[in-house]
Amino acid sequence: MSALFELENLRVQFDTKRGKLHAVRGVTLHIAAGECLGIVGESGSGKTVMWRAAMGLLRGKKVHRSGSVRFSGRELLPMSAKEVRHFWGTEIAMVFQDPMTALNPVRRIGSQFSEALVKRLGMDKAAANERVVELLRLVRMPEPEKLVRKYPLQLSGGMRQRVMIAMAIACNPKLLLADEPTTALDVTVQAQVLELLSDLREKLGMGMVIVTHDLGIVAGHSDRIAVLYAGEVVELATTRSLFARTRMPYTEALLKSIPRLDGKRGETLQAIEGAPPDPVAQTVACFFAPRCRYATEKCRTEHPELLDDGTGHWYRCFYPLKAPAQ
Amino acid sequence: MKYRVALKNLAKAVLVLFLVTFSISILVRWLPGDPIEILMPFATEEGRAALRAELGLDINVVQYYFSWLFDLLRGDFGVWYASTGDGGGVPVRSMLAVALPRSLLIMLYTMVVSIVFAVPLGIFLAYRAETRTDKTISNVLFAVSSIPSFAIGLALAFVVGVQLDLLPVIGYVPFAENPSEHFRSLVMPVVSLSIGLIATFSRLLRVDMIATLREDFVTMASSKGLSNMWILWRHVLRPSSSTLMTSAALQMGALIGGAVVIESVFALNGFGMLLTTAIATRQYLAIQSLVALIAIAYIVFNLIVDVLYAVVDPRVRGGRG
Amino acid sequence: MNKLSRGNHRKVAFVMAMALVASLSQVAPAAAKGDDIVILIGEKDSGWCAQDSPGLDQISAKNAVAETLTIMNEKGKIVPYLAKTVENSADFKTWKFTLREGIYFHDGEELTAATVLANVAANLGLNPLIPASLPAIAWQDGFGGVTSLAQFAAKAQALGKYVVQFNLPAPRPLFNESWYANGRPVIWSTKTLQTKACGTTVGAGTGPFKIRSKGVDQFQTVLEANPNYWRKDAAGKRLPKAATVTYKVVLDAAQRTNALVKGQADIATFGASSGPQLNEMKKNAKLVLFEGRRDTTWSFHMNTTAAPFNSKSARLAFSYAIDREALAKVVAKGNADAAYCFGATYHPYNLSNGGKKKCATFDLAKAKQYVAAYKTETGKDLTVLLPTTESTESAKANQAVCNMLKKAGAACSLMPPVTATAVILRGFALQQQVSWFNVVAGYSPAFADLFSRKTNLELSGFRFTNPGLAACFQTALETNAAAKYQECAAVLHGEAYWVPTYNEGGFIVARNTVTGLGETPLPVGGKRPVVGLSGFDIASVKVSD
Ligand SMILES: Nc1ncnc2c1ncn2[C@@H]1O[C@H](COP(=O)(O)OP(=O)(O)OP(=O)(O)O)[C@@H](O)[C@H]1O
Numbered sequence A: 001m002s003a004l005f006e007l008e009n010l011r012v013q014f015d016t017k018r019g020k021l022h023a024v025r026g027v028t029l030h031i032a033a034g035e036c037l038g039i040v041g042e043s044g045s046g047k048t049v050m051w052r053a054a055m056g057l058l059r060g061k062k063v064h065r066s067g068s069v070r071f072s073g074r075e076l077l078p079m080s081a082k083e084v085r086h087f088w089g090t091e092i093a094m095v096f097q098d099p100m101t102a103l104n105p106v107r108r109i110g111s112q113f114s115e116a117l118v119k120r121l122g123m124d125k126a127a128a129n130e131r132v133v134e135l136l137r138l139v140r141m142p143e144p145e146k147l148v149r150k151y152p153l154q155l156s157g158g159m160r161q162r163v164m165i166a167m168a169i170a171c172n173p174k175l176l177l178a179d180e181p182t183t184a185l186d187v188t189v190q191a192q193v194l195e196l197l198s199d200l201r202e203k204l205g206m207g208m209v210i211v212t213h214d215l216g217i218v219a220g221h222s223d224r225i226a227v228l229y230a231g232e233v234v235e236l237a238t239t240r241s242l243f244a245r246t247r248m249p250y251t252e253a254l255l256k257s258i259p260r261l262d263g264k265r266g267e268t269l270q271a272i273e274g275a276p277p278d279p280v281a282q283t284v285a286c287f288f289a290p291r292c293r294y295a296t297e298k299c300r301t302e303h304p305e306l307l308d309d310g311t312g313h314w315y316r317c318f319y320p321l322k323a324p325a326q
Numbered sequence B: 001m002k003y004r005v006a007l008k009n010l011a012k013a014v015l016v017l018f019l020v021t022f023s024i025s026i027l028v029r030w031l032p033g034d035p036i037e038i039l040m041p042f043a044t045e046e047g048r049a050a051l052r053a054e055l056g057l058d059i060n061v062v063q064y065y066f067s068w069l070f071d072l073l074r075g076d077f078g079v080w081y082a083s084t085g086d087g088g089g090v091p092v093r094s095m096l097a098v099a100l101p102r103s104l105l106i107m108l109y110t111m112v113v114s115i116v117f118a119v120p121l122g123i124f125l126a127y128r129a130e131t132r133t134d135k136t137i138s139n140v141l142f143a144v145s146s147i148p149s150f151a152i153g154l155a156l157a158f159v160v161g162v163q164l165d166l167l168p169v170i171g172y173v174p175f176a177e178n179p180s181e182h183f184r185s186l187v188m189p190v191v192s193l194s195i196g197l198i199a200t201f202s203r204l205l206r207v208d209m210i211a212t213l214r215e216d217f218v219t220m221a222s223s224k225g226l227s228n229m230w231i232l233w234r235h236v237l238r239p240s241s242s243t244l245m246t247s248a249a250l251q252m253g254a255l256i257g258g259a260v261v262i263e264s265v266f267a268l269n270g271f272g273m274l275l276t277t278a279i280a281t282r283q284y285l286a287i288q289s290l291v292a293l294i295a296i297a298y299i300v301f302n303l304i305v306d307v308l309y310a311v312v313d314p315r316v317r318g319g320r321g
Numbered sequence C: 001m002n003k004l005s006r007g008n009h010r011k012v013a014f015v016m017a018m019a020l021v022a023s024l025s026q027v028a029p030a031a032a033k034g035d036d037i038v039i040l041i042g043e044k045d046s047g048w049c050a051q052d053s054p055g056l057d058q059i060s061a062k063n064a065v066a067e068t069l070t071i072m073n074e075k076g077k078i079v080p081y082l083a084k085t086v087e088n089s090a091d092f093k094t095w096k097f098t099l100r101e102g103i104y105f106h107d108g109e110e111l112t113a114a115t116v117l118a119n120v121a122a123n124l125g126l127n128p129l130i131p132a133s134l135p136a137i138a139w140q141d142g143f144g145g146v147t148s149l150a151q152f153a154a155k156a157q158a159l160g161k162y163v164v165q166f167n168l169p170a171p172r173p174l175f176n177e178s179w180y181a182n183g184r185p186v187i188w189s190t191k192t193l194q195t196k197a198c199g200t201t202v203g204a205g206t207g208p209f210k211i212r213s214k215g216v217d218q219f220q221t222v223l224e225a226n227p228n229y230w231r232k233d234a235a236g237k238r239l240p241k242a243a244t245v246t247y248k249v250v251l252d253a254a255q256r257t258n259a260l261v262k263g264q265a266d267i268a269t270f271g272a273s274s275g276p277q278l279n280e281m282k283k284n285a286k287l288v289l290f291e292g293r294r295d296t297t298w299s300f301h302m303n304t305t306a307a308p309f310n311s312k313s314a315r316l317a318f319s320y321a322i323d324r325e326a327l328a329k330v331v332a333k334g335n336a337d338a339a340y341c342f343g344a345t346y347h348p349y350n351l352s353n354g355g356k357k358k359c360a361t362f363d364l365a366k367a368k369q370y371v372a373a374y375k376t377e378t379g380k381d382l383t384v385l386l387p388t389t390e391s392t393e394s395a396k397a398n399q400a401v402c403n404m405l406k407k408a409g410a411a412c413s414l415m416p417p418v419t420a421t422a423v424i425l426r427g428f429a430l431q432q433q434v435s436w437f438n439v440v441a442g443y444s445p446a447f448a449d450l451f452s453r454k455t456n457l458e459l460s461g462f463r464f465t466n467p468g469l470a471a472c473f474q475t476a477l478e479t480n481a482a483a484k485y486q487e488c489a490a491v492l493h494g495e496a497y498w499v500p501t502y503n504e505g506g507f508i509v510a511r512n513t514v515t516g517l518g519e520t521p522l523p524v525g526g527k528r529p530v531v532g533l534s535g536f537d538i539a540s541v542k543v544s545d
């Protein structure tokens, strides 16, 4: 399978008042057509920055990007905003975290929906409107004809997220980037939205990236999962392998913090103690060392590389967890 | 629900109007100096009594207020005394018929011109926020907004009117009389009034737009591959226009009575001049009626902007309902 | 597809913009030529009633419509005008005015003794037709003491169809001048007096022009020729020469200049305070300037009924602080003279006239001294609020005065052109501590006397705090004696009720296409001055193409 989207050693730094902020530190990832990749990491680990920078949405004097980002073999990083815009919507589309803020509050659903069809695909207004209704039906919205006359304010969170998903797929993108698509929703709605995304991916054959800080969310929907910590990929494996043969102490800690649906009442959630490193400070140590219960002196003086254990399961640790025998 | 909001606003407006006009009646009475002494310094006792009755000074302020109010509601704005104080004056209404349309038109043109220029400029500045272009233009605008309009007016009159001989330097021509002359006579006054407003409005818009540009829905819109211009005009402008609209409403009210200097420079003689003349010649009834009109104008423009704002931003509609 | 349609929009917008530019760049039409004269004046129309006090600009418009019994000729002498002859008794108590026959008002009424009596009555507020309609006014001082209709009947009477005789209770040597009073006491038709509007919107006089529209727009007065005008030009031909005259009020002197240069107007009037514009226009070959005699004294008049100028120290401090030479330069740029005494040098009130140089001068040390004295007397700092009008000249002049006061240690600020709030906060009349006042003095003390004693029209009852002063002026007026004038003037200056600043003559600037200014002969011979105290004679003015 040839890669649809490839990140190679992507680095993103911000100039801040405190100094250079390292948000993404050399990430290499690839997504094949039709594949679903989950990106998991704590808040601040650089998930959003990584995808926005890769897409070229993040730019400006204070943003430094390096490395390589290729979409269907075309290098995106050096492109101007105008050039890269041609990919947006039609090739790569995004679903945002908060459907509350990601829809324009002062425009009707219909008009902010159809504009992309008119502007990008050159449809005429009537055709675009028909297509909007069709798409809304596709995301299982009731009474789509009425919906288009409404403002985002008049919809519930889950409905809005579905509208946003419908908007994202409007121009048949080859890749859908969903940045925490369910964080702002309540649990039952979360499941529906994820179900919908999976469904659409299959129907439309899109590649998909689901970004989340909750391993549980991607567990059932992604083919592979990359765990991000302090701007680095620390573990990358197929979903099965990641759960079955967790190698990273960090991932282990993350897994323990998942609220289990079958968990007994009163069982306390084990959050990871301590905080991720300051993205401005430079350190040679393993970034997880201060919080790692397996950390040794070596972990505090050297930086581990991302290694393949031979099965395509990658990890970044001097003392990986034992893989249970298969 | 919408109607209830509108009704509530209307009720509020009417209440404000009552309060404003009633305070004027009281204030007029509190003014030091006997109006009779000022209007008819040499009048005989009978003459004084007659004027006193006409100005309602022989009845209490509440009675007086309501009689004035009913006159006003019937379209009687009082008399412009020509020192005789016994009906020898001109009805204020007929003077308003001359002055008010001029001021309203000047206000209208000024607002249209200001907005038409300020909006693209504000958008451009917000788009280029914090770049050198933005900083330079913003500073220039700041400087421009502090140039008094009459200075611009006089400079224009000299350069465009006299040196280039393009436009008339004085006078007003009613539209009905000669449409092209009407516009020609108002170009320089409107430009003089607009320049400061353009500077103010575009700076207000710039700030609000910069805030809106940070919103998620803007990123969302660009991730759909829409052009910057489209995003700025269709996504960012409307949610960023509240300050601009509020300020515009105030300016509309202010322009009705407050364009005196420009009215004077270009000899347009609108409402502002009428009001200053009324004050200078102590036209008590006229002052009260004119000030009431300005208050009404403020309220009406604010209502219009409230309605417009609700049209522009559905959040307002929902929020109040 | 999108690109294409947007391109079209641009083209349309471009074409529209070009069309707009094209329409704007049509050359502005010049003022209508020939029979229609456009005159720009700097003063609003606040009524032509006898008791209104129009300034020079409005008076010249008013005098185009209605005329006076006597008039001042180019030599500064009062001569009969609507009256054919004016005779007086030796004791100056009996005055007989014989009217010219065959003069008709615009409404058809013939000018007779009865008309004059109706005007007198109206001006005294004693018009039997309209009780208490027009309050007595000061212009025709000389009726002093007449307060009832009965008395009036005894004081003025018709001795025939065209003869009016006044029997005055006290001698009035200047009574003939009281009927000129710089163009103010005009004779209106009886009907005009009855309509009560006395020239507010309608008004029939005997003048060369009649009112076409006036009053409702206070900034424009349109007059049209009176086909039955009584005067003839030097060749015996009919007057007036023009068909219409439009007086447009343009408050800004620079804009009057611009409009004149552009040809949007034919004639404009200016005061010396428009010095920069005047100097500019002197260089323009297309324009002709006429300057009147520098008879008009611009003064500050103190409100002596309220702080701070109820204090003599405050008044003197003010008077000594003003550097008149500098002020004349700032304001008039060489088009006015500094004034120390009241009136021009030949004026009876002018103290240097009697050889005694007692007028107030600029003396910073003394000014400071009086500022300090005021502080000791009242415990307060001397603070002055100067009124400005909408004109930039006024602001400039007042700023200069303020700076002078500040140098003397007094606080001074400019009152912004009246705003509604300012008025509400301060009241109408009482906002003025001092006010600029122009006193058209000419030769005659009568008019100046009026301003010295009866300025309450503008200033709401300002009176002298020195009780002897009014009496002094009364005597002076009755005796017309130089010594008495000097005596009163000395007190006036000594206590600084007035602070003269500069003397100016009015200016008329006309385009060189205008002919006939100052050319109409007076019926008794001679002419009116081109720029007189009541404006200029419009009857023979015409614009050539
Ligand atoms: N425009 C910016 N300028 C400076 N620093 C930024 C900027 N955007 C993000 N950062 C920083 O980069 C780091 C990564 O942020 P990012 O938003 O990618 O985190 P995240 O993993 O998406 O977290 P979350 O789960 O909260 O969305 C954070 O430390 C953040 O403060």
Ligand code: SF4
Residues within 6 Å of the ligand: A248, A249, A250, A286, A287, A288, A289, A290, A292, A293, A294, A295, A296, A299, A304, A316, A317, A318, A319, A320
């Ligand atoms: S390298 Fe050491 S500190 Fe880092 S995760 Fe592995 S064990 Fe823990």
Ligand SMILES: [Mg+2]
Residues within 6 Å of the ligand: A047, A048, A049, A179, A180
């Ligand atoms: Mg994020």
